[in-house]
Amino acid sequence: MSKEFSVVGPKVYATIRTGIPVLGDLKITETLVVTWIVMLIITGLCIFLTRDLKMENISKRQAFAEMLVEMGNNFVRNNTGSTKFDKLIPFVSALFVTSVVSNLISLTGLRSPTADLSTEAAWALVVFTMITATKIKTNGFGGYLKGFTTPIAVMTPFNILSELATPVSMACRHFGNILSGVVIDGLIYWALGLASAALLGLIPGAVGDFLSKIPILGVGLPAITGVYFDWFSGCMQAFIFCMLTVMYIANAAEEG
Amino acid sequence: MGIKALLAVTAENQALVTVNFWTLILQICNLFIQVFLIKKFLFKPINNILEKRQNLADKAIKEAREAKEEADSLKDQYESSLTKAHSEAAQIVSDAQKEAQTKADALVQDAQKEAADIKARAAADIEQEKKKAINEAKDEIGGLAMDIAGKVVEKEINENDHKKLIEDFISKVGA
Numbered sequence A: 001m002s003k004e005f006s007v008v009g010p011k012v013y014a015t016i017r018t019g020i021p022v023l024g025d026l027k028i029t030e031t032l033v034v035t036w037i038v039m040l041i042i043t044g045l046c047i048f049l050t051r052d053l054k055m056e057n058i059s060k061r062q063a064f065a066e067m068l069v070e071m072g073n074n075f076v077r078n079n080t081g082s083t084k085f086d087k088l089i090p091f092v093s094a095l096f097v098t099s100v101v102s103n104l105i106s107l108t109g110l111r112s113p114t115a116d117l118s119t120e121a122a123w124a125l126v127v128f129t130m131i132t133a134t135k136i137k138t139n140g141f142g143g144y145l146k147g148f149t150t151p152i153a154v155m156t157p158f159n160i161l162s163e164l165a166t167p168v169s170m171a172c173r174h175f176g177n178i179l180s181g182v183v184i185d186g187l188i189y190w191a192l193g194l195a196s197a198a199l200l201g202l203i204p205g206a207v208g209d210f211l212s213k214i215p216i217l218g219v220g221l222p223a224i225t226g227v228y229f230d231w232f233s234g235c236m237q238a239f240i241f242c243m244l245t246v247m248y249i250a251n252a253a254e255e256g
Numbered sequence B: 001m002g003i004k005a006l007l008a009v010t011a012e013n014q015a016l017v018t019v020n021f022w023t024l025i026l027q028i029c030n031l032f033i034q035v036f037l038i039k040k041f042l043f044k045p046i047n048n049i050l051e052k053r054q055n056l057a058d059k060a061i062k063e064a065r066e067a068k069e070e071a072d073s074l075k076d077q078y079e080s081s082l083t084k085a086h087s088e089a090a091q092i093v094s095d096a097q098k099e100a101q102t103k104a105d106a107l108v109q110d111a112q113k114e115a116a117d118i119k120a121r122a123a124a125d126i127e128q129e130k131k132k133a134i135n136e137a138k139d140e141i142g143g144l145a146m147d148i149a150g151k152v153v154e155k156e157i158n159e160n161d162h163k164k165l166i167e168d169f170i171s172k173v174g175a
Helices: A030-049 A058-079 A086-108 A117-149 A153-200 A207-213 A219-253 B021-153 B159-173
Strands: A012-016 A026-029 B007-009
Touching: A012 A030, A026 B021, A030 A058, A030 A086, A030 B021, A058 A086, A058 A207, A058 B021, A086 A117, A086 A153, A086 B021, A117 A153, A117 A219, A117 B021, A117 B159, A153 A219, A207 A219, A219 B159, B021 B159
Parallel strands: none
Antiparallel strands: A012 A026, A012 B007
């Protein structure tokens, strides 16, 4: 057990040299690999849940799948107050479930893809594009540009700043919460490892040397702190991200 | 440029807080692939089945409504035919009563006529009998008168000569 504590970024498994300047090399990172695992899990779950669907006498599995779909429908419809945004339902659901599974996959010992800012930045960029596209579609391109000068022309730089702050804040909020979970989990494991080493190191001789390498105190307490830092935080951030997505797009669709 | 130059297996770590361009691009692609997959494998089949069930329920409701309408119309029909049957029955009864009345009247009339006939015939018979009796009595009286006259006169009177005389007498006396 090291005396030093450090939190590192995702592992880079391989680098594909693209030879493109500025953009740099394509790095196959832990983030991407775990994201693919997450996608496999979600897709497998979807296929499993929707096996032999029936009209009547439905199985518990089908009832659960229908409940999930209804939840997605209701989430978008309740937060936008209309059925205008039904096209968003699969997107928001995919965002939510990917976020939740990515956040919770850290419980298995894998590194969360959401503990990499690139992931949240990607999502926030997509959401930002959708918000902007909705605004332009609602007010026209001229109306969209004119919207920056409200209420007075002096406000334009601030409006642009606040517009750009939307994706940045969304990405950083999610990333920060998950990263803080990673850091705190790491700290707790590290501290408990140190504590158990110190405790078991009291046993003299080779037995003590051997036992002190096992972080025995690491069993139990992380599971309790994990309820908040992994489970609650993970679900909460996914929910907040999706909620903001829906609200921003619904707001963007309003004339103004 | 060999494969080694293109691909390098590394064991380094990315910086903790950084945005990697390629990761970002790939994550965007991953997100859209996930949207597609979730749409294809969860939303499409489930929404399909929900819609089917909705249609089934709608159909059942529609069918029930149609059945009710049909039942209502049948009820109306039955009620009207029942009313019609009632009036027909009343008609039949009144017709029958009328006919029976007519028949009874005719019977009574016939009976009365017959009785009258019988009475008339009886009266005619009586009249005839009376006439017959009177005639017989005339004959008897005529015969008797002749006998008496013969006995009184003691001489043979020509019966035929006198018979006319006597009959004239009797017709003056009787009738």
